Each structure stands twice: as C-alpha cells, then as structure tokens.
Amino acid sequence: MIRNFITAGFMLALSASSSLAATEITWWHAMGAELGQKLEAIATKFNESQTDYVVKPVYKGTYPETLTATIAAFRAGQQPAIVQVFEVGTGTMMAAKGAVYPVYKLMADQGEAFDPKSFIAPVVGYYTDTEGNILSMPFNSSTPILYYNKDVFKKAGLDPEVAPKTWAEVEDFSRKIVTSGAAKCGFTSAWITWIQTENLSAIHDQPFGTLENGFGGTGTEFTFNGPVQVKHWGNLKKWADEGLFQYGGPVGGDDAATKFYAQECAMTMNSSAGRAGVIKNAKDFTPGFAPLPYYDDVTKEPKNSIIGGATLWVLNGQGDDVYKGVAKFFTYLSQPELQADWHQFTGYLPVTNAAYELGQKQGYYEKSPGSDVAIQQITRGTPSVNSKGVRFGNLTQARAILDEEFQALLAGTKTPQQALDSAVQRGNELLREFEAAN
C-alpha cells in the first residue's frame, strides 16, 4: 500500500514535469525481461511516429500484481490509462463496469476504425460481452501446446518427427521412454488448471461451468467434475504413480520447465509463449512442437484449445485527449506488421488474421517449423459453447483451489471424483461470493 502511494506520487511528479510537450498515456504491464524490452520498443516506435502523445509503459510485476496494483491505484484515483490484465482477471474487469471504458466504445467515440472480425475468432470470443462487443484490446494471447525432446525420443527408439497425438500414445511413448532409460519421466505439465482442466474440457467439448462457461452471466456454477475430467485426473494420478508423469508444481508450474530443460522429462505441456524460452534453454537437444493430446475414445475431432495471456483494458477517469491518444495507439497496435513481429518474437498468437497471413507470406512458418502449432490448434473447427473459453469471477482463487485439490489427488488423500467434486463445491462458493459483491 505504501509502495503504491510512493509510486503514485512519483508518477504524478513525472507527469507534471513532462506534460508540456505531449499528452501522456500511462500503460501498466506485466511483461518482464525480453518481453518487456520488446514491449518498450513498441511504445517507443509509436512515440516516434507522432508528436501529440507519449505512451509510457510501466512494469508492475506479475499479472496478479499488476491487477492488484491497478485496483489499488483506482481506489486512490491514480489509475493508469491502459493496463494489461491476464485472461483470468477478465471476469473481474468485466464486472467492474464503473471502472472500465470498453474498447469498442472508446474506438467508436474517437472515430477510429475497429473491426471485431479482423481478430482471430477464439480471441474475440473471449473478450466480448453477450452483445458481441469487444471490451478490451487483444494484445498477447497464447494457448498451451506440447513440447517434446527429439533426442530423447530417438534414444527411446521412437520416431523423433512423430509426437503423440492421443493420450493413449502419450502413455505408450512415456512408458517406452522410461523403460528404455532414455529419460526419467515421460511428461510433465505447467498450469494443471489451465491446461489439464480448462483446455482439456474445451478440446473434448465438455462444459467447465453452466451459462456457457460463465459467458452468460454471473449466476453460473462450475461443472468440471464430469466423466472426462475425472477420467483424466485419474489417469494423471495413475501415471504419476508409475513414474510416467511428474508434477511440475502449482499455478504456472515452475518446475515443469526445469524438468524439461534438464531432460528429466521428455515432454512438457506449456503456453505457446514458452516457445522462446524452450528454444533458448534447449542447448543440448532439439525441441519439437505439437498440439495438445486428446482422448480418441471421447472425440474423433478435438475442438479448439482456449487462450491465455492478456489484453489491454482502458480505465475510466482520464481526460478526453488521453482517450484520443489511447485510441490512436490501439490502431497502431493492430497493424499487421507490428502484430506479426510481436507474435514471431514471443511465441504469442498472432491476434489478428492479417498478422497471421503476413507471417505466411513472409514464409515464417516454413522457416521455423512448429511455430504455427498454436495458431492451428486454436483455430481448428468451429468454437462450441464449451470451447469458446471460460469466464468466471474470482477465477484466480478458483484456480488455486483446483491446484490444491490436484495436490490432494497426487498425495493420495482424495480420489479423482472426490477432488473434483470438492473443487466444484468450493469454487461455487467463490462464484456466489462474486455474484453477491457485483
């Protein structure tokens, strides 16, 4: 809290001294390291392209930290114009009607062209309200994919060019890898909730919650304790006991990446935005990229996966000149060249169709094989009610609960059914709490 006061005061001083020349637009974000530098370069380019506005990016820590800092700043009346909010915070932001300036409205008010159809379908679907209006600006969206170690595959006598398509193959391949001694474990996974529960449900067209996975309103309930999810969690437990699967930790699963880089596990499932990290860290082996596996006895045609990452939200309480600048900046951000460059540098999805087409024209996907796995997986088929995405209030806590129940499952204190039932029940309490507060 004190830190926020100091930052707010500091920023006030900053804006007072430099407001003479151009209208300043503050942009709070959660991109560290290389991603942060890339983001700053984007802002600098915009600033150099014109003289009326200056976009000032400010790094605010992790996604949850950025969100909480924004909320604290809003309560103190010191909010930034633009803030990057991860997809888990979407429900919270959408409910905060008095705090948010919806992007579709902003663009219309400022007379900037903004066509929802130019964005790729799964991304637009995630951030639109029930009337089909886009509420936040798509920026860095990702989706989970499968990464595998081609060298370990070769050592285990598997074809290094063929990744497992189904969960049965994942099990089969893992067993070969472990028994042949090519690696200690078959596979690991980051984000058990996002990848092995939310995305699993979407891919197999199973509901995660009622009211179109929460898109239909706040009176929703979780329903992810269905037979497919129970079966999958049961399998993960079984495979963990056999040593085919290793748990990579809660939330983002910090250990999952380590296990994969250290060649302890031959496969891992992680966000497509982890691609840059995999290429950088896979010094002693060749990584392969593939879509997420599915159960072929549940579905012959897996649905699209769902997104993660973040979008840019505009907050109320700024002057009209600031909003004019924000709209101009968003138009700038939507350019295919810029989007394609960001996507190719980071591993995030190309959020507009034009950026994807540009990449194809540039021959990027042929030059770097596997780089289009994510986009192909997320755009396959027509999104159903169950694969459009998930949108719930208090989703951060609901995910934490799922992590806990998964740990209880692996520790052997709960059966898959018990763990998921308990997660649903505890999650529903959070939803009722959220409904009452909004």
Next chain:
Amino acid sequence: MDTKRTIFPNRVLPYLLLAPQLVITLVFFIWPAGQAVKSSFEREDPFGLSTSFVGFQHYVRLLGDPLYLDSLGRTAVFAVAVTALSMAFGLALAVAVNRLLKGGRFYTTLLVWPYAVAPVIAGLLWWFLFNSTTGVLAYFLGQLGIRWDHNLNGTHAMILIIIAAAWKQVSYNFLFFLAGLQSVPHSLIEAAAIDGSGPVKRFFTIVLPLLSPTTFFLFIVNVNYTMFDTFGIVDATTAGGPAQATNILVYKVYNDGYLGLNLGSSSAQSVVLMLIVVVLTVIQFRYVERRVQY
C-alpha cells in the same frame, strides 16, 4: 512492583513529549486497525464501486469453514515449532560463543548474518536447497532413502517453512541470549564451581533462571514473528501449498486479500489474527511473567 510517582508541575509538556509516539501509533496502527475492523463488516467489489454492510457474515463463514479451522491448527504447529527451534538454537549458539575466549566477535558477526537476509530470499534459499529436482539437500536425503518432495508432501512442506522461518530468527535470538549471558555475574558461577557443581548443573540452576527475562521477551517476540512476519517465507517457498498444508493464518490473510481481492473476508481474518495475538500476549504477561525473575 513498587510504585514511585514523580509529580511534574508542567501539565502540557508530558503530552507534548508523548505526541510523536501517539501520532505514529494512531496513524500506523489504530487507524489501519480501525479500517480493518470496519471493512470486516462489509462486502465490497475489488474496485470499491459498491459497498454493502453484511454484519458478522464474514466471521460466521470463517468459523464455519473447515479450511480456516485447519489453518488455525497449522499455525499453532508452525508457531510452536519455529519458536522452540529458533530459541533453542539461538541459546545453544550463544552459549557456545560465550565460552570462546578468542574470536567471539567474529562468530557473532557470522551468526547475525541471516537476520539481514530478507524473508523472501531466506525462503528461496531453502527452497533451492530442498528442491526435489535440483536441490543439494534433497539429493542427500535421497541418498539416505528419503524421497523429499515439498511440492506434494504436506509434512515436507511444513518442515521446509519451519526450517526457513526458524533459521532467519536464530540470529535475533542468538544476539539477545548472548547479551543476556554476558550479564550473568561471573562470581556466581565461580562460587558454584568451587562448591563442586558441574557445567550442566551450573547452566540449568544459575544461568537459565537469570536469563528468564530475556527468554520471556524473546518468547513474545518470536510468537509475534511467526504470526505476522513469515508470509514472505511462505510465499517464496510453498505459497501455502500443497493442498493448503502450509497455509498459515498470516499467509491466508495475504492470499485472500491481496491476491484474491476478497477484502471483507481478509479483513475479518486479520482482525481474528490480531485478537489471537492480543490474547496470547495477555496470557503470557499474566501467567508466564510471574515466573520471570528480574
């Protein structure tokens, strides 16, 4: 206790002299505590756009929540273990250094270092040492046939945060115990030695009772430390997991309020935590202090 009263003629001056401390207490303690009490009776959306009064609802829900009651138990285990461990080690190290004729200052400097380490760093350090994939200690435990995994094993996770929290507090206890030991009159110990009592007997019958004010002070400080100051350690190592095994009260307050944005419930929790510590401190002063000899 004998009461000596001195009467000062100036009526304003004492208040003036107290004013800075009172203002600080008011601004940094009473006011925020009042805010916490107020918001524990309210339900509010994260952005503060709508607030409604809900009475004791948050408290009722907390006390009916098995996970919260569970967290109470875990906090007790944690507090007792950390206090006992860090005080025992602090005392042992202080006794060892106090016996040194040479180099005492050198060892003191070394032993005080952990106190300068930020809680998060301390947590990370132990997290690395015990990391089941890359940690050195986990590797040695593996050689001994213990499969260390604090990501899944709740007991392991609890041991990890106890060690990390105790390690950080040992320095503090060591310093106070050392100061206490140095104020024990040598003549008493020498007299006892001449009477023929061994070092162990001398320690337990003379030194330890004379250390009781220090011990009592450290006892209260340590309990407060485990209750309020350890969330950085928990956050950096286990984040309350696995399956809430290390979700001690102070971490739950942080987690539900700061990350979960459930301000009402979090406020109610911090009020409960505050009450627990107040009650504990009162009990300590009322019953334990009687055994302290100044």
